[in-house]
Amino acid sequence: MRTIRMLAATAALATTMAVAGVAHAGKDLDAIKARGSLICGVGPSSAGFYLLGSDGKWSGIDVDVCRAIAAAILGDSEKVKYVPASAQQRFQQVQSGEVDILSRTTTWTLTRDTALGLDFGHITVYDGQGFLVPKKLGIKSAKELKGATVCVQPGTTTELNLADFFRANNMDFKSVVIESRDELEQAFYNGRCDTYTNDSTGLASSRATRAPKPDDYVILPERISKEPLAPAFRHGDNQFGDIVRWSVYAMLEAEEKGITSKNVDEMKKSDDPQIKRLLGITPGMGKALGVDEEWAYRIIKQVGNYGESYDRNLGPNSSVKLDRGLNKLWSDGGIQYAPPVR
Amino acid sequence: MADITNGSATVTRVYRPPPSQATGAIGWMRRNLFNSVLNSIITILLVLVIGMIVWNFLDWAVFKSVTSAKSGQECGKISPDGACWAFVVDKYRLIFFGTYPYEEQWRPLFACISVIAMLVLSCDRRFWNAWLAAIWGIGSIVTFLLMFGQIFVPLSVLLIVALVAGGVGLLLRRRAASAIEVVAYWVLATVGAVGLAVLLWDWVMGLIGAPDLMVRLSAFVPGFTIAPLSYVETSKWGGLPVTLILASYGLAFAFPLGILAALGRRSKLPLIKGLCVGYIELIRGVPLISLLIMASVMLPLFLPTGMTIDKFLRALVAVTLFAGAYIAEIIRGGLQSIPKGQYEAADAMGLSYMQKTAFIILPQALQVVIPPLVNTFIGFFKDTSLVLIIGIFDLLNAGEQAIVDRVWSGYANEIHVFLAIIYFCMCYSMSRYSKYLEREMNKSVRR
Incomplete structure (x- = not known):
């Protein structure tokens, strides 16, 4: 008997809450x-x-x-x-x-x-993911990045897109993975990587503000992902x-x-x-x-x-x-x- | 009779000081730093290394630093190897006060001063009596009045305060107090209890939709509002006041909670003991981050749509629950260190459980556990920065927001050093205080 009463009370409570929920939704x-x-x-x-x-x-x-x-x-x-x-x-x-x-x-x-x-x-x-490279490497296309060392932030779709792109083009690469974007960019401009990959908006702003000489760096034309x-x-x-x-x-x-x-x-x-x-x-x-x-x-x-x-x-x-x-x-x-x- | 001393020649003894090379700083160095060839080499090498590090740091932080510039690039032009403190100068208000409205930022400033004053006063042993309640009462009102700008005190809060004050007085001072005082406690407790019962009845009636039968009491006396300033909601709070409020109020609430849980865990009543063990073990079994995510992400999904509980309050509750479990275990250690004779002596005096615990056991137990308690406090002060993941900008996270600004990119270290100094000041003063307190408390047993 007591169980039934408990169940009834719970059901009543649940109904009230459900009704309250419906009354608010869509407004x-x-x-x-x-x-x-x-x-x-x-x-x-x-x-x-x-x-x-x-x-x-x-x-x-x-x-x-x-x-x-x-x-x-x-x-x-x-x-x-x-x-x-x-x-x-x-x-x-x-x-x-x-x-x-x-x-x-x-x-x-x-x-x-x-x-x-x-x-x-x-x-x-x-937006879309791209690559930033120093001009002096003479690279014109992302397809030429075979065997490159890539600076990339971990735990983002950026990292997955990077792996997809290199696998699809049958190229190997070494990644330098640093969590903090500030340190990652520091590493790139100090020459630890051949290229730095991120959303192209991020690459452009990094080049404008972080690069010792912005003209020494170029964003490659390929966009390896769509980021609407x-x-x-x-x-x-x-x-x-x-x-x-x-x-x-x-x-x-x-x-x-x-x-x-x-x-x-x-x-x-x-x-x-x-x-x-x-x-x-x-x-x-x-x-x-x-x-x-x-x-x-x-x-x-x-x-x-x-x-x-x-x-x-x-x-x-x-x-x-x-x-x-x-x-x-x-x-x-x-x-x-x-x-x-x- | 001959005088014993008579006739013996007085020998003038000259007390010469020990060789100058064996005392003072030189002597100390000879004994500790240069007492063998190997040690001498290690000493010299270390001095060189430390000197170089310190010199380089000073060179960066002081000699070559830039304190006024418009952007990071300008800093780089003036002094490429130096610290760019201009960044901190530009951003210090963002770091200290977060998104609090700019023109109103004197309010969080004074709120911080109020919290710090409250903490400093609570450190003084002369105030460890009724004064403490007064300090925290007034300090809290000032702090939150400044932060919110307007405070609404519902009737229910006043009634709860009356009930608690009366109840605690009755429990602890029924035998010791004068007749008038006891009557006052009874009146307080009764007013609180009856008022709350009426309010609850009123609320239930309103909930089931019977407002016509019963006059809605809360419509008449909803409470009172103090509103000298414009209202600023908690979602705009940030920086130092958030860190201070989360840490000090989190711990202030967690401390009594911890005491209760520790006592409950040692209770002989199975239900109370089970609840306390369950609470402590459950909380200690999960990381703080998961509690915070639970409070901020999961809880709203369980609530009906449109109903939200303030995020800051949720974080405060999560921090309190978490700290409470750890404090409980520390205090339990203190309770176990009290010899059984103390309990028996208190029983023999005819003290009630409340009196025994409050006047005999707890004071001794708490004294023993000061060092681990302060250790927890310091840990929690720093753990409050985890609220980042639920989108509250405390001191550390406000600093992280400042770093993102592209105008200053490349100078994150300056902000981090600045933040480290602030955190160090807070934590180091806590640890010094604990040392002082230990000395004070142990005077009776020290020789």
Whole structure:
């Protein structure tokens, strides 16, 4: 008898909790509005993407994505709470609802998109693993790296991609494995390795800032992996997903149309129907998205267009000094492309 | 009668000092460093090696160092072989205070001073009485008021404090206190217990959705708020205050927990003993990292969606539980070292279990275990840096964040040396204090 009563009580409790769970799920956007802030998961600092400045404020291109979403939903790009998300636990943080969005150089892969219960927004940076070599070795292609000593960080997909690449091309290599990126780069520039492999963004910034003479080093043309970096969020709230995607598209569209944070007020007077739709002069877009009509105007005004964000954080105006490469607009020979706003 | 001393010639003895080469620094060196050919060679070689290391370090850290520059590359241009302290100068506020709002960083500064003052005062034996509670009470309010900016004290916390104060007073001082004092304890305990019972009833009623039948009590007296400053949530805390708060409060909570677990483990009641053994062995059987990951990753998955417990609090609880188990085992060692006669004598005096433990056994047991306790404290002070993996920026991790800045890349050593100095100051003062305390406590047995 007592067992039955216990079972009944447990079942009742479980039901209550399940109901409570269902009542909350799928309401991410409502939760953000009620809270008045977007909770954005960023990593321990990584230059150009998310970096704690000397004043304790976050900056970077991934941070700008969060600011843009906050500007669209809440009207203020400063209404973001940043939660540090370590590489090991970042996905659980999204799943458990601790963060609304993960914007921390997360590579979009099939299993993450499906089995982990995540959705991905538009690819904010197209990255890929490459090789950095001293010019004096006279190497022109990664295929010539046979028998090379390679500096690589352990425990990352970088290390696995490296092994795959050399095996696929039937070449052998020796790896110098050092955990700390700072020491690893020190070892490379002191000549302990023939080449240093990492994401090409990382290689470019290393060359710009660490190399004794940046011109003495060259990044080989091959990219041995695809690293599409995109913001990630939970399955289940499609409206929030739409806003995440279109916030980034708005930044791309703005660059394509030449709208910057400086001239956005003048652009409001433009006769171009596409600009009028984007900036909400011709209403309808904001309503369809479930935000107000000034959403894109605020993103551009407060955060800037995609090009501005890139230049500020990764490009010539930053300490990373990374070439835009694939991340140029489609009209400039890259593959960044936003669907039409209409 | 002849005087015995009379007639004996006085011999003037001249006490000559020992040869100058056998005393003082020279004598010491002759005895210890140059007492054989081999030792002399080793000494000279070591002096040369140590001298070279020290000279190179000073050369790097002082003579060739750069203290003002705009970037790492500028440092490299001014002095390629020297330390770039300009990096630390640029980043020190990030290292000390993490992501705390920049304009408000005087608050964590004073919070740190408050915690340190609290710790220093607790070190003084003159305050080891009711003063200690007062120091920690006031210090905690000041610290958290500064860190949060606004504190909400719910009624339930006040009631719990009343219940605990009354209960402890009754247990320990029922026989010794005056009638008025005992009545006061009874009143405190009763108010606390009844208030909590009413609040619980109220909460359950609210939970099952019967607010119409019962007037919601908590709506009337929810507690009170002190709000002199703007609110800063724990996710923005970082740097030194996080390390200090995690370490000192973790240990402050773990210490009584450890005492209870140690006493419980020696209890004759099987349930209490089983629970305590289970807790201690379970915690000691897993590394701190797994506890932290459990608290930060697993726990939220078990909670209903949307419900979150503050991450900082979770880390504090994990650190407390972990430290408590280790402290319990150390204290158990102290308890076992007390001769059985002490227990029997206390029983013969007619003391209750509480009085016997609080006044006879524990003071002696704790005195014995000071060195291992301080050892644990030092270890835990450093272990708090493991909170990195759950995304809390304590002192060490805030420093790691500073290193990533590409503007200063290549100068990680400066930050690490700076952090090492801070940690050393803290840990070394702890170990010196333990030495002093040992001397103080052992005065009675030392000859």
